[in-house]
Amino acid sequence: MTKKVVITFSDGSASRPLIYELIKKFDIMVSIIKADIDGGRNGKLVLELDSDSEHIRQAIDFMQTSGVDVTPLEKKISYDDSKCVSCGACTSACPSGALSIGAPDWKLRFQPDKCVVCKLCITACPLKLFHIEFAD
Amino acid sequence: MTKSYEEINEKIRKGKAVVLTAEEVSEMAKTMKPKEILDKVDVVTTATFGAMCSSGAFLNFGHANPPIRMERIEINGVPVSGGLAAVDTFVGATDCNPQNPTYGGAHIIQELIDGKELTLEAWGKGTDCYPRKHIKTQISLKTINEAILMNPRNAYQNYNVAVNSTDRTLYTYMGTLLPRMKNASYSSAGELSPLLNDPECRTIGLGTRIFLCGTQGYVVWNGTQFNCSKPLNDYGVPMGNARTLALMGEMREMSSEFLRGAYFEKYGVTMYVGVGVPIPLLDEDLAHRVSIRNSQIDTFIEDYGQKGDLIGKVNYEQLRSGEIEFMGKKIHTAPLSSLYKARKIAAILKDWIEKGQFELTAPVRPMPTGTSLQGLKEVEPSK
Ligand code: SF4
Ligand code: SF4
Numbered sequence: 001m002t003k004k005v006v007i008t009f010s011d012g013s014a015s016r017p018l019i020y021e022l023i024k025k026f027d028i029m030v031s032i033i034k035a036d037i038d039g040g041r042n043g044k045l046v047l048e049l050d051s052d053s054e055h056i057r058q059a060i061d062f063m064q065t066s067g068v069d070v071t072p073l074e075k076k077i078s079y080d081d082s083k084c085v086s087c088g089a090c091t092s093a094c095p096s097g098a099l100s101i102g103a104p105d106w107k108l109r110f111q112p113d114k115c116v117v118c119k120l121c122i123t124a125c126p127l128k129l130f131h132i133e134f135a136d
Numbered sequence: 137m138t139k140s141y142e143e144i145n146e147k148i149r150k151g152k153a154v155v156l157t158a159e160e161v162s163e164m165a166k167t168m169k170p171k172e173i174l175d176k177v178d179v180v181t182t183a184t185f186g187a188m189c190s191s192g193a194f195l196n197f198g199h200a201n202p203p204i205r206m207e208r209i210e211i212n213g214v215p216v217s218g219g220l221a222a223v224d225t226f227v228g229a230t231d232c233n234p235q236n237p238t239y240g241g242a243h244i245i246q247e248l249i250d251g252k253e254l255t256l257e258a259w260g261k262g263t264d265c266y267p268r269k270h271i272k273t274q275i276s277l278k279t280i281n282e283a284i285l286m287n288p289r290n291a292y293q294n295y296n297v298a299v300n301s302t303d304r305t306l307y308t309y310m311g312t313l314l315p316r317m318k319n320a321s322y323s324s325a326g327e328l329s330p331l332l333n334d335p336e337c338r339t340i341g342l343g344t345r346i347f348l349c350g351t352q353g354y355v356v357w358n359g360t361q362f363n364c365s366k367p368l369n370d371y372g373v374p375m376g377n378a379r380t381l382a383l384m385g386e387m388r389e390m391s392s393e394f395l396r397g398a399y400f401e402k403y404g405v406t407m408y409v410g411v412g413v414p415i416p417l418l419d420e421d422l423a424h425r426v427s428i429r430n431s432q433i434d435t436f437i438e439d440y441g442q443k444g445d446l447i448g449k450v451n452y453e454q455l456r457s458g459e460i461e462f463m464g465k466k467i468h469t470a471p472l473s474s475l476y477k478a479r480k481i482a483a484i485l486k487d488w489i490e491k492g493q494f495e496l497t498a499p500v501r502p503m504p505t506g507t508s509l510q511g512l513k514e515v516e517p518s519k
Pocket of ligand 2: 079083084085086087088089090091108124125126127128129
């Protein structure tokens with residue numbers, strides 16, 4: 001399985017060889033989707049973890065005990081479903097297929113696990129319904 | 137066989153009219169001839185829910201004491217027309233304050249419909265009969281006299297599909313157009329769209345009663361840029377931006393479920409409007425027209441990167457599939473108007489008619505024929 005997570009570093013914890021440890025200790029394939037780390041070694045990383053679910057769980061536990069905050073990506077990106085009119089404008093801009101619309105019901109469908117946090121939907125939605133909690 | 141409006145209305149009053157949505161009738165037409173459809177069906181409901189910039193609202197605020205001749209008016213900081221008598225205005229959907237371009241007339245209209253209170257500020261020079269020079273107060277739909285939605289150009293008959301061949305992203309009223317034709321956006325409701333089911337406007341004219349933003353409204357004129365000269369495809373459907381409707385309705389009865397203020401990035405404010413039009417099946421020709429399917433409706437592909445060059449043709453079945461092949465490329469297609477909402481509207485209108493709450497109206501005056509459009513020329517004043 002794959003799981004996307006947002007890792008938040010503070011207190012300079014980005015200096016740890018975290019990714020090395022994930023690969024080495026937990027046998028996880030790690031793809032970096034987005035990295036945003038400042039000179040003081042604080043910031044955010046969006047990672048895609050690919051392994052079996054047990055290893056992914058252990059890896060997340062490990063990171064949490066090492067002082068970094070790990071949140072599933074779907075908790076960081078959201079849109080206000082109750083106000084959505086299913087116009088489809090956001091699906092036109094979304095490059096990853098996370099946002100899609102089509103038969104049979106033509107209602108907006110959001111699959112956060114496909115999201116690559118490009119943020120194009122934020123500007124593409126004419127009703128401004130997207131919220132991405134991620135460092136600019 | 138033919139049917140008259142009166143015969144159909146008689147059936148509606150008795151709760152016996154057979155009503156289908158345009159999608160349902162298109163499905164039926166796969167196995168039935170127009171003659172049989174005419175036999176079985178009385179009314180077909182059509183609908184669309186899309187961004188329609190040429191929309192707005194007439195408001196009358198009532199007179200203050202002492203009275204003011206409002207010559208400059210702002211609602212929630214958005215300048216609106218001060219050119220309509222003392223206490224009337226027209227809020228254009230695209231009106232906005234350049235300092236705050238993401239909020240505008242369409243949002244004002246939606247907030248009024250939602251029952252919100254807005255700030256009205258107005259200035260006048262002061263006259264003998266209107267001595268006051270300034271007023272700042274709160275208004276809502278409850279406090280003002282009239283609130284009439286009046287949209288000069290809605291429900292485009294068909295619309296070009298937008299692509300972008302340049303190397304940079306374009307932000308347009310057709311949404312975000314990614315570089316090198318990575319996406320194509322289309323805005324018509326296809327086989328459900330009102331003017332594609334009665335392409336020559338045989339039953340749609342002045343006075344046609346319709347669904348407008350949640351209530352009963354009316355077609356009050358041919359829409360602006362009403363164009364009868366677009367080329368027809370093999371099925372008699374105009375390709376590209378053709379006929380339009382001017383619509384009017386009572387704002388107090390409307391719901392923001394079917395009217396939304398919107399902002400297109402780096403373009404500006406616009407308004408999503410929900411429209412439903414009933415089409416009476418008076419004869420075989422109309423039964424044939426409403427049977428039109430997405431695969432039979434073509435439109436042009438327009439390159440927004442190259443001054444609107446028309447570079448190809450595509451039908452709505454292809455567009456709805458989510459991907460088209462064009463110039464050797466696979467292009468992701470996405471709508472800009474909501475089929476989900478349009479279907480809701482067509483179903484509500486069907487329900488109203490079935491329950492005898494909505495009767496059909498014959499046009500008081502038909503739509504014009506033979507119209508075409510003029511461009512705006514830059515010329516010197518004539519002597
Ligand atoms: S951030 Fe990008 S990839 Fe994620 S949903 Fe929005 S448009 Fe799609
Ligand atoms: S652009 Fe906004 S309103 Fe339209 S489907 Fe996407 S989230 Fe919904």
